[in-house]
Amino acid sequence: MNITPLRDQVPGVIYTFRALPRDEQGNVLDEDAVSVDLIVPPLNFTSLEVMAPKLSDLNKPLVEVQSLVCDALMAALRRNYRGVPRWLISDSMDARNFGDYLGAIMAVSKLKPKDGSAEGNGQAAPMPQQPSVN
Numbered sequence: 001m002n003i004t005p006l007r008d009q010v011p012g013v014i015y016t017f018r019a020l021p022r023d024e025q026g027n028v029l030d031e032d033a034v035s036v037d038l039i040v041p042p043l044n045f046t047s048l049e050v051m052a053p054k055l056s057d058l059n060k061p062l063v064e065v066q067s068l069v070c071d072a073l074m075a076a077l078r079r080n081y082r083g084v085p086r087w088l089i090s091d092s093m094d095a096r097n098f099g100d101y102l103g104a105i106m107a108v109s110k111l112k113p114k115d116g117s118a119e120g121n122g123q124a125a126p127m128p129q130q131p132s133v134n
Contacts, residue, residue: 019091
């Protein structure tokens with residue numbers, strides 16, 4: 001796994017993603033779990049156009065909502081990183097933290113579900129340092 005942060009990162013919420021590594025075919029490798037802190041920024045307008053209607057109606061089967069949240073997190077993380085594998089995001093979600101991840105993407109993107117239930121428990125990321133220009 002080779003996650004590369006972009007030079008100019010968009011501020012957001014820091015979440016720890018933890019999962020067992022997988023190979024390119026999706027098979028779990030016999031290795032220790034990977035744990036990485038990533039800054040989840042807001043969705044950009046293009047992603048919001050596509051995902052906002054879907055994220056605002058969460059009265060769907062859990063599998064559909066889980067896949068949608070994973071898609072939204074992947075779209076947001078692409079703003080700050082290259083090489084984040086989908087398995088890291090989807091395998092990090094479980095019954096305990098699913099609402100936190102959903103809440104993070106909703107809160108940082110200023111979205112509210114119809115029932116108003118999603119609130120994340122992430123830690124606000126500090127503003128990234130901008131390169132000084134002389």
